Structure formats: structure tokens, C-alpha cells
Amino acid sequence: MLKVENIKKQYGSFQLDCSLTIPKGRITGFIGPNGAGKTTVMKSILGLIFPESGNVSIKGRDIRKMTAKERQMFGVVLSDSKFCGYFTILDICKIMKQMYPHFQKGTFLGQCERFHLNVKEEIRKFSTGQKALLHVLLAISHEAELLVLDEPTVGLDVVVRDEILDLLRSYMEDSRSILITSHIAGDLETLCDDLYMIQNGRIVFYEEMDVLLDHYGICKVTEEQWRDFDKEFIIKTKKEAFGYLCLTKNRQYYLKNYGSVVVEKASVDDILLLMMRGV
Amino acid sequence: MKIIINNSSFQPIYEQIVIQIKDMIMKGELCENALLPSVRALAKEIKVSALTVKKAYDALEAQGFIVTVHGKGSFVTSANQELMLEEQRKEVERLLEQAVRKAKSCGMNRQELSDLYQLVLEDLTEC
Numbered sequence: 001m002l003k004v005e006n007i008k009k010q011y012g013s014f015q016l017d018c019s020l021t022i023p024k025g026r027i028t029g030f031i032g033p034n035g036a037g038k039t040t041v042m043k044s045i046l047g048l049i050f051p052e053s054g055n056v057s058i059k060g061r062d063i064r065k066m067t068a069k070e071r072q073m074f075g076v077v078l079s080d081s082k083f084c085g086y087f088t089i090l091d092i093c094k095i096m097k098q099m100y101p102h103f104q105k106g107t108f109l110g111q112c113e114r115f116h117l118n119v120k121e122e123i124r125k126f127s128t129g130q131k132a133l134l135h136v137l138l139a140i141s142h143e144a145e146l147l148v149l150d151e152p153t154v155g156l157d158v159v160v161r162d163e164i165l166d167l168l169r170s171y172m173e174d175s176r177s178i179l180i181t182s183h184i185a186g187d188l189e190t191l192c193d194d195l196y197m198i199q200n201g202r203i204v205f206y207e208e209m210d211v212l213l214d215h216y217g218i219c220k221v222t223e224e225q226w227r228d229f230d231k232e233f234i235i236k237t238k239k240e241a242f243g244y245l246c247l248t249k250n251r252q253y254y255l256k257n258y259g260s261v262v263v264e265k266a267s268v269d270d271i272l273l274l275m276m277r278g279v
Numbered sequence: 280m281k282i283i284i285n286n287s288s289f290q291p292i293y294e295q296i297v298i299q300i301k302d303m304i305m306k307g308e309l310c311e312n313a314l315l316p317s318v319r320a321l322a323k324e325i326k327v328s329a330l331t332v333k334k335a336y337d338a339l340e341a342q343g344f345i346v347t348v349h350g351k352g353s354f355v356t357s358a359n360q361e362l363m364l365e366e367q368r369k370e371v372e373r374l375l376e377q378a379v380r381k382a383k384s385c386g387m388n389r390q391e392l393s394d395l396y397q398l399v400l401e402d403l404t405e406c
Contacts, residue, residue: 025319025329169323190326210331214291255289265289 001026001146001177007044007054016040016051016201022146025174029192029209030181031272037201038181039079042150045179046074058146072100075144077135077152085124089117089134100142108141115163129160136164140171147171147178153187165191185268189213195268197275205275207249216266217251218274220244225261236278247274280316282325292327296335304344304355305363315345315353 002022009016016037022028032038043049045056047063056063061070083092089112096103112119115133123131136152147168153161165187168178182188188195188209195212197205207216221229222243231237233250247266248254255263282299284292303309315321318336322329336353339345343362347353382392 027329166323169326172319172323172329174319191328193328193330208330209328210291210293210334213331214293251289265287 001059002045002179003055003057004041004045005055005057007041007051007056009040009044009049009051011040014201018198018201018203019054020196020203020206022177022179024177025172026194027168027172027178027180027192029188029195029268030179030198031183031185031188031195031268032181032198033272033276036198038198039150040201041198042078042148042179042181046076046148047071072102072142073145075139075142075147077139077147077149079151079154082131082135083123086122088122089119092123092138093119096138096141102143104141104143108137111137111167129156132156133160133164136167140167145176147176147180149178149180151181151183153182153184161187185272189268197272199276205271211249212268212271213265215249215251216271217248217254218264218266218270219246219248219251219254219258220262220264221246225258229258229261236274238274238278245274245278247271247278280321280324282321284325284327293331293334293338296321296325296327296332297338300335300339301344301363301366309355311355311357313355315355317352 001024002020004018004020006019007016014035014037018037018041020028020030020041030038030041040049044051045058045063047056047066050064058066058073083095087095089109093103093105093108096108097105109119112134115130115137117126117130117134117137123134126134132152132155136149139147139149139152149168153164156164161184168180168191172178180188180192192209194208195206196203219234220240220242226244230253231246233248233253234246235249236247238245247270251263251265254261280300280303282296284295288295300309300315309315315336316324318329318332322332325332336345336347340347340353343356345353346356379392382395387395
């Protein structure tokens, strides 16, 4: 579906150099600390900014050559893009209808009703959660094939987030794909099929989510245990007061061979933290 | 489908799915030729990645419990009863083996072990 090859972009001292692939039918998570380049990559994918070199292609088409009509296949939530606050949902419907011939007005209004969004009220009066929900509903309202969602759940409580994630799960079909960023790792764990992590403009980690949840682990090793500790499957290590905190991609090995070492499952947060802070 | 994922268990998620579907087949909750939910649908239901469900279905198919017809879905196969019995027999064998090993490691001899086995057997058949 989507192929990003060696795109490079320079902003002052920040250099982006990144490649990633999303097959059809895949929900891909995209994580990284603030300022790592997530939004730059997403904007490059959408053709909103142009990298100095490298390629972005969607279904084999170069993004730079895609017409406005072809770009209707994108469903987008970007953190700094919103509708004018004086519009009502009914006003937005008119705009959407003009912009997207595939706009599913009936379904969209049905969902607004389901989530108690007042279609006749100016959206500036909506709560943060209602606005975020509206943005996601709009992104999935016109049969987009590729959803590019930058922090669609930011600042929302667990109930609204859960509803948004369920909407996205329902939207998925084999011909559709989603690229999503979130600072809430737990959301990605239950939603995504795989995960990219970006740091300082470079992809530093990629794994399928089931491998990550089923095989990755965190070992807590004391100084004494450390001397005889087999480091073969250790990816990153971080010094702690008790000894060493390690990220492994084979927790079973350490569970089996080091009965006295504490081994836990690794969450996406653990991985992010150790990839960032560990050596 | 009534599948419960234990997120704090060390057992891989796909294995948890495999075991529970097998269980349903064994108990007759899933009959011969029953259609399983699509990979996407089950993934949504139990909130795990579609690749995890795919892996579980692939494992079930490799073991002969289901068959996937392209474009139609995954179905429970017919020859399950025997497969199940065989599987359970293997499990019993494994557990017995474990017991024998344990007995050996704490120095029990053949006779003691055999006596103990008889005792347990009688105890359990009584109730």
C-alpha cells in the first residue's frame, strides 16, 4: 500500500532519513519521542511537504504525481488541522460532500448521533473529546484506503479512546491500511499489527506486535547475577540502582535458564524507554 | 467467540487462542464444518493484532483442526475427535513423564513410585 524509501529532510540540525513499508490490510503504529520526526514523515507521506531526496509511493504511485482526486484515498487526522470553530457539523457535511464524492453522509451522521455529537451546534462549543472524535469520524467518512492518523487520541480519557480504537478496528478491511501515532503505548498494543519506532529522524526499531508481546521481555539483573549473565539475546541495557534493566527479544530463554532473575513481559512503553535510554 | 486473553500470562497470545478454540471443538461448542470468524473480526473482538489471530489460525490449520478455503473462511474439520484424543494422550504422557522425573530426582525407587501410582489411581477412581 505505502512505501517510503530513504526520504531525507533537513531542518537546521535535525536530519530525517527514514524508510518504511505498510502492506495492505495492516495497522501500523509509529512511535518515538517528541521531535523525533513522526509528523514530518506523516506529512511527507501525504505530500504536504517534500523531502529533499527519496521516494514516497502509494499503491505504486509517486506521491508527487498524485492528483487531488487520487488523494481522496487518504483519511487524515493531523494534530494541528481543524475546521473553523463557527461551523456546525451540518456545515462541515456540505464541505466534505464537495471535497469527497465518496463521502458517506448517512453513515457519518448516524455515528455523530451514536456519540451524541450535536450536529447543529458550533463545534467550538464541543469538548476536547468531542472534537477529537469528530476528526476521526471525518477521517473514516469517505471510504479512504489509507488512514494517516497523528495522535488521534491525544488528551482523551480512556472511555473515548476505547471508542475511537473500536471505530478504527471496525473500519479495517483487507484493502485498507492505517498508520497511527500515539503517545499512549497501551492503545497501540491492542490495535496495531506492527510497530516502527523513530528516534532523531531515523527508524531504530521495527517489530510485529505479536512477536513483541509474545517474545520480548524485561530482565532485572543484580550486579552479582550480571557477571554470569548470558547477554546474547539482550538488545539494550540500562543501569539502575539494583543492577541492570535489560530488554530482550527472547524472554523465554532467560525465564528458563535464569530462575533467579526477574523476567517480565515488555510493554511498548518499556521498549521505547530502553531504546531511548539504554545502551 | 468466547475467547479470553490473559495479558499477564507468559503464554504467547496466539497459543492462548489456539488452546481455547481447540477446547471449544472438543466440548462440541464448535461443531464440524462450523465457520470461524474472519481473522479481522476475531482480532477486533478480542483486541489483539490481526497477525496474531492469523498465526493462531495457521497453527490450527497445520494441526488439522481447521481448514481455510480461500474467499470463504476457516472451517472446523471433521477428523477432530481422534486428533483430540491423540493430543490428550500425549499430554497425559508428558505429565506422567514429569512425575517420574520428579520421583527419580528425589530418590524414589520403582516400587515406591508404582505403589504411589496405584494409591493415586485408587483414590481418584473411588470418587
